Amino acid sequence: MNKTINQKAWYFVIPVFVLVAFNAAVPLMTVVNYSFQETFGNNVFTWEGTRWFKQILQSDRFHAALGRQAMFTSIILLIQIPLGIGIALTMPKKGWGVPVCLILMSMPLLIPWNVVGAMWNIFALPDIGFLGHTLNAIGFDYNFTQQPGDAWFTTILMDVWHWTSLVVLLSYAGLNSIQPAYYQAAEIDGASRWAIFRYIELPKMKKVLTLAILLRFMDSFMIYTEPFVLTGGGPGNTTAFLSIDLVKMALGQFDLGPAAAMSLIYFFIVLLLCWVFYSLMMRNEEKS
């Protein structure tokens, strides 16, 4: 066979290449540049090697932020995934209820992130907010701006409210793709509701659930806007997750070198966890 060789096809790749270079590679390289150097302005840089990386990796502040981040992500995954599946299972499969439920479920996803933060901030204010005021009125000592526990509670509640819908919609799509014959076959076998869920619905939802977990993991690990507007990372540093802490360091203290090193470490953690997660799931996929 004679293959025609035509290298002109590369020209088609150039626009994409330029675009990606400008929106990803160049900014990233700037961060890399900062992370190895020290600057005092006037475009004067001095080489620092891996000093900033060592400093960040050994700092208690980074460890604490990473711990808070891991805690937050674990909690919201543990709540949102089962809750999302549960809601999807109870949603109607036909009739007028379907569009109503779908629209209701999509609502929180359509609200801009900073609006969600502002909404919940006002909603939870202990003196005038509906949630805060009610909680205090029925005897809870609730104040999310001063008590760390309350701040965590409110942040988690806000994230659950904002993002459980995503898990619901994905699970619902997975459930709807199961052919009715499966349910009939199980009914003929005399399988219990739990058995139907465990042996038919869950395995059939596996792919969309994998996607849901991956998306929710990444999003929550990189969360910034909502807690920034709601608590600003406070009280103290108690809700300062990685990205909030990073911005404080970069823009608040103007420690550009350490902040750049921290961004890169942050980026590699996310990348690494996604890779581990993805390959674990793909391995399961091959096995079954």
Next chain:
Amino acid sequence: MSLELKNVEKKAGLDTHIYPTSLKLEKNTINVLLGSTLAGKTTLMQIMAGLDKPTSGEIWFNGQNVTNMKVQKRNCSMVYQQFINYPNFTVFENIASPLKITGVSSAEVKQRVGKVAELLKLSAMLNKKPDELSGGQQQRTALARALVKDSDLILLDEPLANLDFKLREELREELPKLFENRDCIVVYATTEPSDALMIGGNTATLLKGKVIQYGKTLDVYSKPENLVSAKVFSDPPMNIAEIKKNGDICKLIDNNVQWKSSIKIKDGTYKIGIRPHNITTYKEGNNSIEINGKVLISELSGSESLIHFTNGNLNWVSLSNGIQQKNIGDETKLFMNVDEFLYFDQNNRLVNNG
């Protein structure tokens, strides 16, 4: 043992899915429900199984009214057109699943699953998951699940429709053997007349929610009660033409083709139904007449040739053995086997019965 539907009717809103139907299926029989898609085969099966309740009418099993009995209590099993197995169970666990729920001892489960697996040639695959199997093997697993339970009623809803040709042929040959010596009633739904003929037993022809005719498969095929039943049970489609009978001469109204017939019916106009394989490019039987036609399409399958042609205002289909090469537009001469004609009166009822 028998399953009896008494005036069963199924409506959904303004649509009638099953018109009032009465049908009695006997023990140790295979019953084919034959009809095109949307004829009501699946609905009827779901009513038989108890997965769906009839709008009116009753279902009796063994002399007991089971209309309101839940499906779990009815001891029936069903195989679907899609290959329905539990996705993360092995073949063994899949086959064993109906037994485990009823609480059979594990030794007996092992023995019974082993036996059924051997019957369905699955012994080597017991530890595999359904995804790792071919379509044919997946459907064999589903069949094994239906058989392992010793059900009173086994429902097969177009079980071969999603298989490719070779696997379909293979499994179709095995099916009747699988149900031999089993104390149960088998119901088999299909759109293909050839399936019904190969499986034998009894056949019910269905059209648009009505059971047209029920009886021994060969009887329904060779003596359809009416034109509708004949049409349902004919593939390729039956040729239908109007004729005029005058004394012992019958003549196609559309043209000059005429023949002598000893059939004892009054003079007048009738319809005749001629199955495609009774119109051939060569003489067959002692009593054949010629018909001229212009070839529309000719399809060769190797062992058979399907020739569509026009004569007068009608389109005809003929089916001959071997390769009969014809070109589109050719004027050709074919032969019709007069002895095999089916005569229907103006109400579409068969008149040359017996």
